[in-house]
Amino acid sequence: MTVLQIRLNDNLSLKDPQSTELGEKIIRHSIPLIDQLGFEGFTFKKLSVKMESTEASIYRYFENKHRLLVYLISWYWAWLDYRIEYDTHHLADPLQKLDQALRLITEKKIQDNSFPDVDEEALARIVVAESDKIYLTKQVDEDNKEGLFRGYKSLCKNIARFVKEVNPEYPFPHALVSTALETANQQIFFAEHLPSLTEMSEVDDPYKRNYEFIRSIIFNAINREG
Amino acid sequence: MTVLQIRLNDNLSLKDPQSTELGEKIIRHSIPLIDQLGFEGFTFKKLSVKMESTEASIYRYFENKHRLLVYLISWYWAWLDYRIEYDTHHLADPLQKLDQALRLITEKKIQDNSFPDVDEEALARIVVAESDKIYLTKQVDEDNKEGLFRGYKSLCKNIARFVKEVNPEYPFPHALVSTALETANQQIFFAEHLPSLTEMSEVDDPYKRNYEFIRSIIFNAINREG
DNA sequence: AAATCGTTGATAGTATTACTATCAATTATC
């Protein structure tokens, strides 16, 4: 098995958690804990108890719990970005590339053995429930200046490139893709918790339904214009 | 001028803030304060100082600050719902009704003199930045059982009805409308803070652009199917 | 082998938050 590492912006952490045992322990334990407690209920104190270390030690890696969340979500986006690249570069038809990207965005995530410290299934649940919180803050502009959202932007840009290849005249490629990315998670959340807001809940495989929904929106939007 | 009142679910507050002076003071002062500080920075202590009352008094109206936020956002949705009803009931063509609804959802909100205690402009900014937080919590299912999200669901259902009238065969009316509602706010946020995720930022009137974007998505989605 | 450096653990401390409780003063209602 290849030893891969997802490379992230240095500003996300004070010290690269992927470089030490303790750092990896933080990643390994924070994912199931945030998944269980929700981000509001999660604290560094609880994490330190779970991983048998101390609050002070965790603060040496992450300025605060918000930064840790941004780190985890950024990891997820970079991971997705990499998988899309990996699964589309052999395709010639941009429409097929776009379709494959939408498939990967919407599919139910399962464990990726290349990254044993990350429980991707739990992380995907965190992304559904918490990802918007990383930028819906008063410090969004400062955080953005530090490059904390580069992963999400890169993912958006890469898929938008497929859209442009399919139809160079379409006027909203980035808006369309950011909408697709947000909707992919939102509708899954609605299906589980607010089912009257969606049709995804009516069927045994909401992920497949969601893919069909988003695919139809995107393809119709692109083909009609230009 | 008619004296109107937006009727909301009783569970949103311990005591109806629209029924007393103090209650209206809470509404009047909390909107600009949350707008300024963001929901995380906002506290009942700060609000009590601003409105020259006490924390204890505020707690007699709202169980906690989360409930107050849900109350304000619910008010906004009910207000929008009412305005859509008001501005579409005279139209015969469902396509025109839908179009008018999308216009109202996406347009820049200005002061509505029917409700002097509510600064709709500030409230609209709160909705953009904070509305997702009212359901992205661990207590979403309990809150939902209490009916706290009825306003949003009703709005979604009413617009979805227009979609169904336009094309009864379209398989995702609610998902489409909830996507439109979320996107309406999201793209405005992106335009201001993460402009590389959208094209709305490139133009002098992002609201109009956003309307065109969402309109084209919705209409193309509906017309292609069925 | 000794000195030094960096990492972690252990402990303590602080301001703020998110409440809850109590009681007196005031106001509205019967």
Next chain:
DNA sequence: GATAATTGATAGTAATACTATCAACGATTT
């Protein structure tokens, strides 16, 4: 004029989100 409800004033508490200090330990350098 009595009484009930509302508000204000004050106090208190557990938890949170940190910051600071210092000792212990292992690895690296000289």
